[in-house]
Amino acid sequence: MMNHCPKTCGLCRLLEGIRAAKEAEKDVQLPSAEDLKGIVAGVAKLQKLYDLPIDLMVSGTIHDFHTSVELSTWDCLQIGQYFIDENIFSNAWLWFNHIFNTSTDLDVKEYVRSQLEFIKNSHDTTWRHDESYFPSLLSQSPYQSPLRGLFSLSCTKASSVMLHHIPPSTSADFSCKLTTRGNPFFILQLIKQETVSEDPEIILFHDVISDSEIETLKRLARDNLRRDVKPNRRSEHAVLDRNDAVVKAVERRASMLSGLKMADPTETDPEALKIRNYGAYQ
Structure with a gap:
């Protein structure tokens, strides 16, 4: 059909593509709505846990690793909505602010503006001192960094910041050293050990798996x-x-x-x- 159709409207090519797509669907298992929710939740949790800069993450950059995969405005809206649904208002505020500042779609900006107002009111009326919130009320200070928990700080090895969050009795010795761990097996290849916390004891071992x-x-x-x-x-x-x-x-x-x-x-x-x-x- 495509080779002999005298018309130049492109309809034949479009119909042929639709038929090919329907044939392919028979053998391909497409993601379900639950799959997509799981992906959004995973991306959102990684960004929050490791405090990844949103603008870099959206452009496909994670730390020093660059990819060709970028997040669309729709993707960002889904991540922001996830944080709202989970009552993590600090990160919801950051994501919707990013969308508002980068989108040129007037309808999107109007929707995001209403969501920002909702987030601000929800944050301030339920405020408490934990990592779902900012250090102070949004109505008083709209430009803040979220509070971070000990687990998140440990994952990013932010020892200097952790000293302000861990009781003095548990933060006396943040050290890195080479050790055998009392095992002769490691005498010729010492273990790189980093003590993050003494109480509770949290130890990181570096370069132990090739x-x-x-x-x-x-x-x-x-x-x-x-x-x-x-x-x-x-x-x-x-x-x-x-x-x-x-x-x-x-x-x-x-x-x-x-x-x-x-x-x-x-x-x-x-x-x-x-x-x-x-x-x-x-």
């Missing part, structure tokens, strides 16, 4: 991911085969680092190494 091991674990998990069945959890997990040489090595190293015994293979239900994906479903 890039090739990481790729192997990802490969082992990729074809075995299964959706979690717990309510309100949009994630997948894979239980790794502990007979694999890399899995054995990682489990053994983790046991020596932590001082905890490995699961006994003779037990009825030993806890195996798992990989969990909080991003998009397969």
Whole structure:
């Protein structure tokens, strides 16, 4: 049809494309509404947890990693709405402000303006000192950074900021050192240990898994991911085969680092190494 149609309106090409798309849909499982909600929630949580600059994230830049994937205005609206639904008003305010300042669509700006007013009123009438809010009322100061919790600060290694949030008795020794962890296995290859908190004890071990091991674990998990069945959890997990040489090595190293015994293979239900994906479903 496309080759012999004398008309130049392009309708034949369009109809042919529609037919091809419908044929492809028969063999392709498209994301459901729940899948999309899970993706939005995952992106929103990552941005909040690691305090990623919104403008860079929208342009496809995360820390020093640049991608060609950008977030559209619609994407940003969904993320902002997620924060509203979760009553995380500080981050909702930041996302809708970003949309208002970058969008040229007058209808979008009018909608966003009404959402900003709603967020401000909700934030100020329910204000409390936690990471869902700003340090002070929005009606008094519209330009603020959200309060951040200890877990978020730990993830971003913001030790200098954490000193103001952790009681003095627990923040006496933020140190980095090379250690054997009392295990002769590490004498020739010392472990890089960073103490983040003493009470509760939080320790980071750096460079204990090689890039090739990481790729192997990802490969082992990729074809075995299964959706979690717990309510309100949009994630997948894979239980790794502990007979694999890399899995054995990682489990053994983790046991020596932590001082905890490995699961006994003779037990009825030993806890195996798992990989969990909080991003998009397969």
